[in-house]
Amino acid sequence: EDQVTQSPEALRLQEGESSSLNCSYTVSGLRGLFWYRQDPGKGPEFLFTLYSAGEEKEKERLKATLTKKESFLHITAPKPEDSATYLCAVRISGANSKLTFGKGITLSVRP
Amino acid sequence: NAGVTQTPKFQVLKTGQSMTLQCAQDMNHEYMSWYRQDPGMGLRLIHYSVGAGITDQGEVPNGYNVSRSTTEDFPLRLLSAAPSQTSVYFCASSLQGRDNSPLHFGNGTRLTVT
Numbered sequence: 193e194d195q196v197t198q199s200p201e202a203l204r205l206q207e208g209e210s211s212s213l214n215c216s217y218t219v220s221g222l223r224g225l226f227w228y229r230q231d232p233g234k235g236p237e238f239l240f241t242l243y244s245a246g247e248e249k250e251k252e253r254l255k256a257t258l259t260k261k262e263s264f265l266h267i268t269a270p271k272p273e274d275s276a277t278y279l280c281a282v283r284i285s286g287a288n289s290k291l292t293f294g295k296g297i298t299l300s301v302r303p
Numbered sequence: 304n305a306g307v308t309q310t311p312k313f314q315v316l317k318t319g320q321s322m323t324l325q326c327a328q329d330m331n332h333e334y335m336s337w338y339r340q341d342p343g344m345g346l347r348l349i350h351y352s353v354g355a356g357i358t359d360q361g362e363v364p365n366g367y368n369v370s371r372s373t374t375e376d377f378p379l380r381l382l383s384a385a386p387s388q389t390s391v392y393f394c395a396s397s398l399q400g401r402d403n404s405p406l407h408f409g410n411g412t413r414l415t416v417t
Contacts, residue, residue: 233411235393235409235410236393237408241405279346290348291348291406295343295345296345
């Protein structure tokens with residue numbers, strides 16, 4: 193069974209304290225790994241797509257990386273506005289646009 | 304550009320009542336889908352559609368019906384609401400079903416069934 197596991201479940205950081213969020217997956221035929229940000233009361237907002245091991249993508253203070261078994265979302269010098277839940281999802285071959293989501297990581301950044 | 308619009312934002316139903324959650328997108332996306340989000344669980348796919356007139360089941364389809372008569376609209380119908388259907392429902396769309404374009408989500412409908 194395809195699985196996506198995110199850790200830790202929750203993370204509290206001080207403003208400026210860099211850290212990483214983990215997404216590990218056990219799927220066959222990975223076509224893409226997606227990171228989303230979700231604010232309270234809102235729908236998930238797309239951040240990145242990673243396609244193959246070794247790939248990296250950056251956006252402001254966020255950098256996503258991918259290996260054959262896991263992905264990391266690195267947050268450099270976070271600010272309070274980075275507080276949100278970060279979701280990881282995978283798409284496998286032959287599954288149309290179906291995404292399998294992890295449970296999410298709730299990030300809180302204190303000023 | 305409105306993106307994906309869901310109505311209503313909140314709804315309370317009694318057990319056994321029926322209702323339709325509305326979803327519309329203005330991006331000319333072929334693929335549309337419904338997810339539910341429950342505490343402690345990841346988003347789970349209910350139903351999806353790869354184009355007008357075509358629908359299929361996701362991983363948790365029981366108790367829900369869908370239809371896709373136009374490209375823009377993809378309503379989700381609850382036939383006889385049950386407390387287990389209390390959840391937040393998200394509609395999402397993407398350009399095509401076979402490529403790797405990201406899903407765009409609406410802001411959800413929070414449903415409570417008493």
